[in-house]
Amino acid sequence: MLEILSSNIWIILIAINYLLVILAAFTVLTKNINPTKTISYIIVLVFFPFFGLVVYYLFGQEYRKNKIFNRKHILNRKIIADVSERLKPDKEEVRELKDDLLDEKIKLVKLLHSSQNAPLRIYNDVKIIKNGENKFKLLLADLKKAKKHIHMEYYILRDDKIGMQVIDILCDKAKEGVKVRLSIDDVGSSISRKNKNRMVESGVEWHPFMPVLFPGFTGKMNYRNHRKIVIIDGIIGYLGGINVSDTYVNYADSDIFWRDTHLRITGESVKSLQIHFLMTWEFVSNEKVDIEEDFFPRDHCEECVAMQIAASGPDTDWANIMEVIFTAIVTSEKYVYLTTPYFIPNEQIITALQVASKSGVDVRLLIPKESDSWTAKYATNSYIESLLEANIKIYRYCKGFIHAKTIVIDDVFCTVGTTNMDYRSFNINFEINAMIYNKEKSLELKSHFFEDLKESEAIDQERWLKRPRIEKLKESYCRLWAPLL
Template sequence: MLVHYMYIVLVFLHIFVIFGILLLEDRNPTSTLAWLLFLIFVPVFGLFTYLLFGPTRMRFIQKKAQFAYETVSISLAKYNISTNVNQLYQNNKLPYRTYALIKLAEQADSLPACSGNTCQILLNGQKTYQAINEAIQNAKAHIHLEFYIIQPDEIGVALRDLLCEKQSQGVEVRVLYDAIGSSALTTSFWQPLLDLGGYAYPFKPAIMSFGKRNDRIDFRNHRKMVIIDGRVGFTGGINVGKEHLGLSPSYGHWRDTHIKICGPAVLCMQQTFVESWFMTTKEVLDQQRYFPTTQQRQGNAIVDIAPSGPNSRWSTIFRIYFQAIAFAEERVWITSPYFIPDATIKEVIITAALRGIDVRILLPKKSDNLFIGGATRSYYRELLRAGVKIYEYKKGYIHAKTLVIDNWMGTIGSTNMDIRSFKLNFEINAFVYQKEFVEELAQQFCYDLKEAHRINLHDYQHMRYSSRIFYSIARLFSPLL
């Protein structure tokens, strides 16, 4: 009898979720349809999955993040970290397309573009870890880290021990790590750092997120960011773990890209970290030592640091990508481990190809997720028909997240070309407006193509029929991935 009543309650709850919540949320129709199919065909599991992952509750997330931004911004306004590029445009020293993208980013995330930076492209884990370790060793005041994944392997332990060494020297150390991405970490991992007075906090612990009415477990912090003394910053696709050195048998050779920035743009990275820190700990890091105003302008690169996330009202990185591709006149070269775009990004890419733009997309041949890999390949046919050139990287696994537009803009960051990165995850990208930087990034793209196989319509049409069916099924659920 009890089972009978529980079944009735479950049925009514199921109906309530479908009609009382899902259909009244005014979500994207594609996403709504995907959830409806999931709830109908997998009713029990689908129901609990939706209750855990489905309700957007964006208003609460936006209000919470807006409060964090306002609290931090009010405290930091006195340091005047902005660099105005309006004069460059008015003096005809800045092309309209560059100026328009910078204004778009500034209006969307309120962070300014900064001139006078030097940028160094770091390829793969070894060079990136060497550069980060050297910067940490030279730290004088503080070290701030924000990572999606920190593994408790030899790479993670070496980083922690180095941080402990600097903390013992009087350098302030703060670490933010994602609770889901870094789930392999135990509570004791950071104890040596904590005992020395350092700080390490998980971003949105899963056990606290579950069941909270105003939170979502799948809003993850996917950023990879290191800031040293407010003067040197790193971001890109590389987390902390031995797989990034090609030492994982599951992946083999790991191809990735990071960027080192020196100059005023690091202050924008610092502000992004300070906001994340406040959202996690409720502590405002507003002391001037975190925002040195005597920045040396050694380079000539204009850098726009763009954070984005579920708290972003305008989905900043998504809109910059869209407008940059729409502005392209010669080439759009994309590298990403995942490719599950929404309709808007897909159409602007197809439109660029139909305009005669050289559109190339470099993806891994072997995905780290079978379902996501299938959903990615489901887009191949329509992209190929439009003239998009698709390549699959064969030499191990490519995890880089880069975009090259003509010869005037290149970006490196944590953002994948998928709905999750554009809408759900907390991400950060460095958009660099410097011809030399863009050319170097483009040259590396061409070098990577030598290790890739170009896919054509003949390849796709001769794939096994069962594989193509699987790809189509996976795509139905792409809004959920």
């Protein structure tokens, strides 16, 4: 009997595999999710025995999402209810705001307010920061001046050169009596046990977001916290694409030039950032957050840069950020200039860009020439031909790697944040963006876009169509994985 089993072990395992595949495929089909995503999962399950089941277990199952993030959704609603009433903007100020730019994009304001209770914050001062070295020069100085609390939430925080500078300050400030709270993603971040213990001994409160058993082998695990935000004393906020790692700082000996964009914010929108941090903190710490007066100080800002802070993730009812980007594109009248390191969009965004371009809007897309992901690079390339056919201008950044996630539209609207133009950012990860309704900031971001074009090459449609067949095959293969990337 044992001999028969041993001689047929592979047949038995294959039979078990495909029995499980049938059950998994049936489950995927009955979810009524995006058809492209459904087909991608079924292809992986059918054509990659055993491996397909592992992929489905890690990425396809929703039971963890439903169980875990339903609790987070409830916590979010409670915290918002606790603090929103006192932070409501003055209706008369909103009504009296003499800003034609806001009138042009009022659909975006209403969309975010209705879907996420994201109020428009009028009085803000915003500094657009280019590249990590400039961000950290400002951030380190601000951290050193903290008097009451430091709240940090990062996808990547490593204890390398720049990371240790940040950790040193956090430990020093905690010893001084400043309340330091730190949330880091357990997959993206890498901190030694020694430095973790040092932070605890110094009084830094820190918690990993969604801990995993083997973070080194789960680089694409679902439901990661991709946000990068800092709140200092409830007065200063940081938001954007730059993580805490030497990779993001252009040192003299850096292997590659890293082009990125971040924001430093003072004013009313810092309160919105604070709310989102507190919602995450209550989730990761598993403790009730006591709302302190120091979290929301009365600090009047004279500058008038209207903005909304938009967040999305598995715990939100709607794909808030994707919906705003879609609406901004389809309501554009003059131009859409979009920069993203990963362009693996859904059909809604593709259609929006094509329709805008065919309607006479100047649509331009800036992506890296060389990506940090082979699969993402070729998946991105698979979309280029259809965009070129719609007269969309596409550029590839050649100076290094462009990691900025920005959009500027019609000199009246711009957004900077953590959201990539891909399935993962739209549907799976926790993201956060600043939606800015201001001519000055839009023009500034527009100038940065054209500066980056000087370091880029335009893709010629005729030459692109003649690219080698092997390149097209790679693109088609990687496109199959697009919904899973």
